[in-house]
Amino acid sequence: MLGMMMQRPLLISDILTYAAEAHGRSEIISVRCEGDLHRQSYRETAARAAQLAHALKAEGVDMGDRIATLAWNGHRHVELYYAVSGIGAVIHTINPRLSPEQLLYIIGHAEDKLLFVDLTFVPLIEAVKDHLPEGLRFVIMTDRAHMPDTSLDVLCYEEMLEAQPKQIDWPEFDENTAAGLCYTSGTTGHPKGALYSHRSTVLHALYVSLIMGAGYPPESKILPVVPQFHVNAWGLPYAAPLMGHSLVMPGPALDGPSLFKLMDSEKVFSAWGVPTVWQGLSAEIKAQGRIPEGFSELVVGGSAAPRAMIEAFEKQGVDVQHAWGMTEMSPIGTHGKMPQWVKDEDFKTQVDRKSQQGRRMFGVDLKIVGEDGTRQPHDGEAAGELFVRGNAIVSGYFNNEEASRAAMDAEGWFGTGDIATIDEHGFLNIQDRAKDLVKSGGEWISSIDLENLAMAHPAIATAAVIAMPHPKWDERPVLVAVAEGEETPSLEELHAHMEGEFAKWQLPDDVIWVEEMPLTATGKISKLTLRKTFEDYVLPELR
Numbered sequence: 001m002l003g004m005m006m007q008r009p010l011l012i013s014d015i016l017t018y019a020a021e022a023h024g025r026s027e028i029i030s031v032r033c034e035g036d037l038h039r040q041s042y043r044e045t046a047a048r049a050a051q052l053a054h055a056l057k058a059e060g061v062d063m064g065d066r067i068a069t070l071a072w073n074g075h076r077h078v079e080l081y082y083a084v085s086g087i088g089a090v091i092h093t094i095n096p097r098l099s100p101e102q103l104l105y106i107i108g109h110a111e112d113k114l115l116f117v118d119l120t121f122v123p124l125i126e127a128v129k130d131h132l133p134e135g136l137r138f139v140i141m142t143d144r145a146h147m148p149d150t151s152l153d154v155l156c157y158e159e160m161l162e163a164q165p166k167q168i169d170w171p172e173f174d175e176n177t178a179a180g181l182c183y184t185s186g187t188t189g190h191p192k193g194a195l196y197s198h199r200s201t202v203l204h205a206l207y208v209s210l211i212m213g214a215g216y217p218p219e220s221k222i223l224p225v226v227p228q229f230h231v232n233a234w235g236l237p238y239a240a241p242l243m244g245h246s247l248v249m250p251g252p253a254l255d256g257p258s259l260f261k262l263m264d265s266e267k268v269f270s271a272w273g274v275p276t277v278w279q280g281l282s283a284e285i286k287a288q289g290r291i292p293e294g295f296s297e298l299v300v301g302g303s304a305a306p307r308a309m310i311e312a313f314e315k316q317g318v319d320v321q322h323a324w325g326m327t328e329m330s331p332i333g334t335h336g337k338m339p340q341w342v343k344d345e346d347f348k349t350q351v352d353r354k355s356q357q358g359r360r361m362f363g364v365d366l367k368i369v370g371e372d373g374t375r376q377p378h379d380g381e382a383a384g385e386l387f388v389r390g391n392a393i394v395s396g397y398f399n400n401e402e403a404s405r406a407a408m409d410a411e412g413w414f415g416t417g418d419i420a421t422i423d424e425h426g427f428l429n430i431q432d433r434a435k436d437l438v439k440s441g442g443e444w445i446s447s448i449d450l451e452n453l454a455m456a457h458p459a460i461a462t463a464a465v466i467a468m469p470h471p472k473w474d475e476r477p478v479l480v481a482v483a484e485g486e487e488t489p490s491l492e493e494l495h496a497h498m499e500g501e502f503a504k505w506q507l508p509d510d511v512i513w514v515e516e517m518p519l520t521a522t523g524k525i526s527k528l529t530l531r532k533t534f535e536d537y538v539l540p541e542l543r
């Protein structure tokens with residue numbers, strides 16, 4: 001027997017309509033590329049998203065069309081999130097930190113129709129414009145007065161909106177319609193696209209609001225330093241309006257002093273981002289001898305939060321929430337909200353707990369699988385690859401059958417490539433990474449691609465890239481190499497060989513020449529042994 005309840009689709013446009021009606025005075029406060037601090041309410045945001053939706057329609061945008069952005073966190077980027085998906089098109093957020101080659105690949109693979117560009121990123125597009133697909137059109141996200149002098153054929157964002165009506169009846173369609181597209185680096189080859197649906201996005205926003213923001217004072221201010229171009233700023237542009245909290249958007253100003261000033265003047269309650277950005281804020285807090293006014297919670301994820309960082313913030317009265325997730329998971333999987341029995345423990349035990357990755361969010365199932373393929377107990381001891389299942393987790397990758405097949409197990413769970421334990425209270429502990437990637441400043445570098453390129457150098461016989469700890473960037477890649485003959489080229493020479501295919505920040509920080517590579521039983525390079533051998537290694541910059 002079926003229930004007798006209405007079948008209303010879960011649509012993203014409903015979030016903004018709800019926020020405008022129920023939390024109309026909460027705001028999006030944005031540091032903009034133009035240099036000003038801009039404020040607008042959710043009510044105004046809904047009106048501007050309606051104008052943008054009409055403008056997109058006028059430009060011929062249709063259901064399913066991919067509309068790309070190269071933009072910082074800000075109100076116009078949020079308007080795009082809602083307007084594009086609201087009319088059934090797909091918002092494709094592009095990471096500007098990718099190499100030109102990857103950028104071109106992604107734009108081509110997604111078959112973007114329009115590309116919305118923040119002022120900062122116009123030169124990035126100009127540099128590759130001869131290689132962009134024909135027919136791709138550009139919109140500069142500013143007003144007429146700030147339009148840049150560019151050789152590109154461009155539209156002006158504010159002009160597009162101007163004459164359009166501020167109301168719209170958002171169309172209704174299947175909740176499984178694609179809404180967002182975000183590419184994530186693979187261990188090898190090209191980036192792969194996670195294609196979110198309306199249903200997955202709304203459910204993820206609900207889950208996040210249930211847990212992360214539910215205990216905040218009403219109309220709190222949340223600062224997503226995690227970029228909108230990287231996994232939708234962890235879903236905050238959807239979750240915050242749902243909860244009635246305001247969004248404080250840092251735009252391009254991500255250094256410690258700028259973040260401190262913004263948080264202090266806006267009295268930001270909770271700030272979200274990768275460990276690297278909090279190093280900068282920490283330094284500024286030290287310099288000022290105080291934390292920003294009102295600062296109460298730090299959500300940190302994307303890479304493991306260093307224990308020292310957790311301790312330092314906790315000692316200043318900031319509640320550190322360690323979260324774990326993936327682009328493929330919309331992205332939040334686990335979070336560090338603590339039960340009372342942990343809060344009753346001494347400081348050290350609490351920090352121990354906070355150094356782990358927390359417990360699962362509703363809607364996310366976790367299992368760990370041992371090397372022999374069997375499911376491991378949740379006893380805090382047995383380690384294995386972490387697999388996840390849920391209704392905001394990918395079922396494959398956009399137009400990429402091979403990667404889709406490789407990602408899922410026979411039971412339909414998604415393999416994260418993380419090695420973890422789970423204890424009897426449900427706490428996740430990420431111990432290692434099975435995937436061959438280095439994460440620097442929250443962004444990926446493919447070890448395998450670097451190795452392949454290094455081995456194309458005539459002086460290199462074998463190469464392996466390993467991650468070395470770095471206090472600011474978390475990890476930096478170091479190349480371990482066996483020479484083909486007598487010649488051992490310098491790091492600069494190797495960089496010259498590798499440039500172009502990788503962004504500059506992705507190139508190795510050092511090269512270590514070894515006589516031979518340690519191998520595993522199956523004849524592969526043993527990165528485990530290499531990591532052990534170079535346990536005490538210090539990066540050149542830190543010596």
Ligand code: AMP
Nearest residue numbers: 301302303304323324325326327418430
């Ligand atoms: P991304 O898709 O770029 O968000 O990266 C997801 C991956 O980042 C995960 O599979 C982990 O390898 C890593 N990661 C994310 N959060 C954490 C965390 N809190 N601790 C350790 N690793 C993390």
